[in-house]
Amino acid sequence: MVFYLCSVSLSESKGLYYADGSSTIFVLGTLKDQHIMLQIQVSDLLSLQLDRFRVLSSERSSDKSSSWSPLLSRKLAPRPLFDYMTTEATLFRRGNTWYVLSLHLLDRYFRLCQTAHFGLDWTCKSIAEIERRWQTPQLITYAGKAHPTLIEAACDGEDGNALQIVVSFVANTVRGTELLFTPEYRDVYTPKFMVIKLKSAFSA
Secondary structure: EEEEOOEEEEEEEEEEEOOOOOEEEEEEEEEOOOEEEEEEEEEHHHOHHHHOEEEEEEEEEEOEEEEEOOOOOOEEEOOOOOOOOOOOOOEEEEEEEEEEEEEOOOOOOOEEEEEEOOOOOOOOOOOOOOOHHHHHOOOOEEEEEEEEHOOOOOOOEEEEEEEEEEEEEEEEEOOOOOHHHHHOOOOOOOOOOEEEEEOOOEEE
């Protein structure tokens, strides 16, 4: 999805986050090859007042909290989030931690980034590999997603930070659609689901 203001593409959306009852939507996007965070009020988005988007700024406010600048500000200085490229991602929150899960096009590893606050640095790590049967020269994998409504905090023993994540991805053929109708590849173009269990945010 791409948002357009004044016929100029300003930000490509990678992932959205909205909590029931909240008036704010958070958007993980890209701007000039940088991953950035945006926010907008639900009412503004529904009324298509896209000029109301605000961007997480690299500048800190007087109380050292995150500051947000209008997307169309002439002095816009977005805070870069993390360096690695991602074609699609899921932004979600669990407890007091923000997460971004992604599977980059042609990659075979799910990556998870986390931070306690948008104004702090993100920590990113590969957490799981997709099944080997989908890693063939005939196929590509992409569209990795986390499913927040299916995510469950799984406390094992004394580890209260354990996390269980339900993820999905899609595979497709690079050699024509006829391959999809062969018996061994008939289930290629259907969502594949995995459950990733982490003892803590970054230890599988």
